[in-house]
Amino acid sequence: MEIMGIKNIHPTASKASSKKGWKLTDSLREKITALAREDAAQNVYMGNQFLALRKSEVAKVAPDRAALMGKVSQRMADMK
Numbered sequence: 895m896e897i898m899g900i901k902n903i904h905p906t907a908s909k910a911s912s913k914k915g916w917k918l919t920d921s922l923r924e925k926i927t928a929l930a931r932e933d934a935a936q937n938v939y940m941g942n943q944f945l946a947l948r949k950s951e952v953a954k955v956a957p958d959r960a961a962l963m964g965k966v967s968q969r970m971a972d973m974k
Contacts, residue, residue, distance in 0.1 A: 916955040 925947060933941040940948075 916951070922951070 926944070929941065929944040929947065933939065933944060
């Protein structure tokens with residue numbers, strides 16, 4: 895089943911996200927290791943600092959999914 899308008903949105907989104915790259919740098923690896931050791935000492939799995947670090951790294955490369963879903967919803971509403 896083909897939904898009209900989706901193909902126009904999807905290639906643009908994939909091109910935009912392919913321009914952004916992400917690499918696990920040595921400094922980031924050291925931060926993760928230090929946070930893991932702190933969390934292990936406190937008997938915590940993925941503490942708040944690690945989750946905040948992960949969220950900030952994901953935000954650098956992940957597309958704004960809410961905006962993409964808003965565009966899809968708008969296109970669907972326009973088709974009615």
